[in-house]
Amino acid sequence: EVQLVESGGALVQPGGSLRLSCAASGFTFSSYEINWIRQAPGKGLEWVSYISSSGSAAYYGDSVKGRFTISRDNAKSSLYLQMNSLRVEDTAVYYCARAQITSGLVAHWGRGTLVTVSS
Amino acid sequence: EIVLTQSPGTLSLSPGERAILSCRASQSVRSNYLAWYQQKPGQAPRLLIYGASIRATGIPDRFSGSGSGTHFTLTISRLEPEDFAVFYCQQYGYTPPFSFGQGTKLEIK
Numbered sequence: 001e002v003q004l005v006e007s008g009g010a011l012v013q014p015g016g017s018l019r020l021s022c023a024a025s026g027f028t029f030s031s032y033e034i035n036w037i038r039q040a041p042g043k044g045l046e047w048v049s050y051i052s053s054s055g056s057a058a059y060y061g062d063s064v065k066g067r068f069t070i071s072r073d074n075a076k077s078s079l080y081l082q083m084n085s086l087r088v089e090d091t092a093v094y095y096c097a098r099a100q101i102t103s104g105l106v107a108h109w110g111r112g113t114l115v116t117v118s119s
Numbered sequence: 120e121i122v123l124t125q126s127p128g129t130l131s132l133s134p135g136e137r138a139i140l141s142c143r144a145s146q147s148v149r150s151n152y153l154a155w156y157q158q159k160p161g162q163a164p165r166l167l168i169y170g171a172s173i174r175a176t177g178i179p180d181r182f183s184g185s186g187s188g189t190h191f192t193l194t195i196s197r198l199e200p201e202d203f204a205v206f207y208c209q210q211y212g213y214t215p216p217f218s219f220g221q222g223t224k225l226e227i228k
Contacts, residue, residue, distance in 0.1 A: 035217070045156075045164065045207055045219040059215035062120075095163055104211030105154055107175065109163035 002026040002108045004096045009113030016086050020113060022079040022096030030054075030074035033099040035106060036081050038092035048094070049081065050103060064090075086117045121146055121210050123220035131228040138195040140223045142208035147188045152212040155184055155193045158222075159204045167206075168193060195225075203227050 008020040022034070036048040049070040050059045058070050069082040079096055093112040100107035122145040132138055142153070151171040156164035166175040168184035171191055181196040195202055208220040 044222045045158075045209075047215065047217045047219065050215045050217070061216055101169070102152060102211055103213045104209070104215065104217030105152070105166075105169050106156075106164075106209075106211075107166050109165075111163055 002098065004098060004108060004110035006094060006096050006110045006113035009094065009115045011116045011118065012086055013119050014086060014088055014117055016117070018083045018086065018115060020081040020083065020094055020115070022081075022110060024077045024079065024096075024098070027098075029072075029077035033103050034072065034079050035097045035099060035104065036070060036079075037095045037097050037106070037109075038090075039095070039112075040089075040092040043092075046092075047104070050099075051079070052103075083115070086115075088117050091115060091117045120216050121148065121218055123208050123210060123218055125206075125208055125220035125223045127223060128221075129224045129226060131226050132198055133228045134198050134200055136198050138193075138198055138202075138225055140193040140206055140225070142186075142191045142193070142220050144189040144191075144210060148191075148210050149212055151187055152210055153184075153186070153191050154209045154211055155182075156207045156209065157202075157204045158207065164207065169211075198225075200227075 003025045005023045051070045067085045071080045095112045096110040097106040098108040124143045126141045153171045155168040158164040172184045205222045211217045
């Protein structure tokens, strides 16, 4: 069974940093592209970042470009999101989302981890 | 970036009725790379439809998708109580960004 378990969410002050992790199991992690997708409280879904299966390619949404960095450790079946210069508007549940068929189609989601940016 | 606009914002229907949800794109969606997701409160989204009309694994046949180019539709033929949720369309493919619509809330009338 495919499992994605996010962790690392917390309350952080504006301007602070946080590192999210996603532990994967139940599939060959190194074969799959992964996305981070977030959802602000009571709002819709927003694509945040993508990383290729090897980690050689990464993309970011305009709202996080230059502040967030996605990475992965295929030996540990783990995905990361380093979040710097956090803003109040980054407050959201962050989902780890495994791609299928194409880079952006998500068939498997984690349960999410909550990041709250507030003073 | 392709902007997706969903309508209506909220749809109030009764169990047994048919639901029709719309998703319009600001430009043509390449290769019909259009997906629909269902999200219930406190849960992660679930993939319903991809390729505009292909049901994902385990999705009941009362859910169907149609459309091409810039206009897509999700139809639920006979609403079951468990179908009431928020639905999102998404354009995907091989090159980010992978944008979502703002969502349609399907509520019990």
